[in-house]
Amino acid sequence: MGTKGREIVGVDLDQLLKMLNKAYADEWLAYYQYWVGAKVAVGRMRGIVAGELEEHAEEEFKHAGILVERIIQLGGTPLISPEDLMRETNCGYDAPRDPNTYKLLEQNISGEQCAIEVYTKIMDFVKDKDPITYHMALEILEDEVKHEEDLQAILEDMKTPVQRG
Numbered sequence: 001m002g003t004k005g006r007e008i009v010g011v012d013l014d015q016l017l018k019m020l021n022k023a024y025a026d027e028w029l030a031y032y033q034y035w036v037g038a039k040v041a042v043g044r045m046r047g048i049v050a051g052e053l054e055e056h057a058e059e060e061f062k063h064a065g066i067l068v069e070r071i072i073q074l075g076g077t078p079l080i081s082p083e084d085l086m087r088e089t090n091c092g093y094d095a096p097r098d099p100n101t102y103k104l105l106e107q108n109i110s111g112e113q114c115a116i117e118v119y120t121k122i123m124d125f126v127k128d129k130d131p132i133t134y135h136m137a138l139e140i141l142e143d144e145v146k147h148e149e150d151l152q153a154i155l156e157d158m159k160t161p162v163q164r165g
């Protein structure tokens with residue numbers, strides 16, 4: 001990034017880059033957890049759940065792309081190995097070992113709740129000090145809030161007994 005562009009960032013740059021790289025790790029792991037979850041899903045509402053997980057995978061992948069651009073723009077280096085992702089993640093990787101759709105939804109809802117906290121913290125950190133990162137985190141946060149809502153709505157549908165007669 002240009003020198004002036006970096007100069008206007010009013011927070012500790014190393015600390016910010018650390019936070020952005022941690023979120024970047026979360027996004028890759030969320031991407032993979034959704035992507036592989038969609039492949040292995042079995043059980044109730046499998047088609048609907050798999051479709052939603054695929055959509056979310058794509059959006060997490062986009063988030064990773066948005067973060068890496070900002071990291072580089074700020075003069076940082078993105079995490080470059082899968083080991084780094086596993087070490088730096090805030091939200092962890094919850095392998096879909098039980099491929100039941102109910103379990104997959106529960107796992108990914110927890111992941112979204114963690115993501116919501118991560119972006120809220122980034123926004124608190126840069127508020128009034130780095131409007132570009134603030135705006136970026138807000139846009140991602142909007143997606144994460146939607147993700148949580150979408151998964152919880154499917155889970156609710158799944159719990160609703162089928163009306164017969």
Ligand code: FE
Binds near residue numbers: 030060063115140
């Ligand atoms: Fe995301």
Ligand code: FE
Binds near residue numbers: 143147
């Ligand atoms: Fe998400």
Ligand code: MG
Binds near residue numbers: 055146147150
């Ligand atoms: Mg969705």
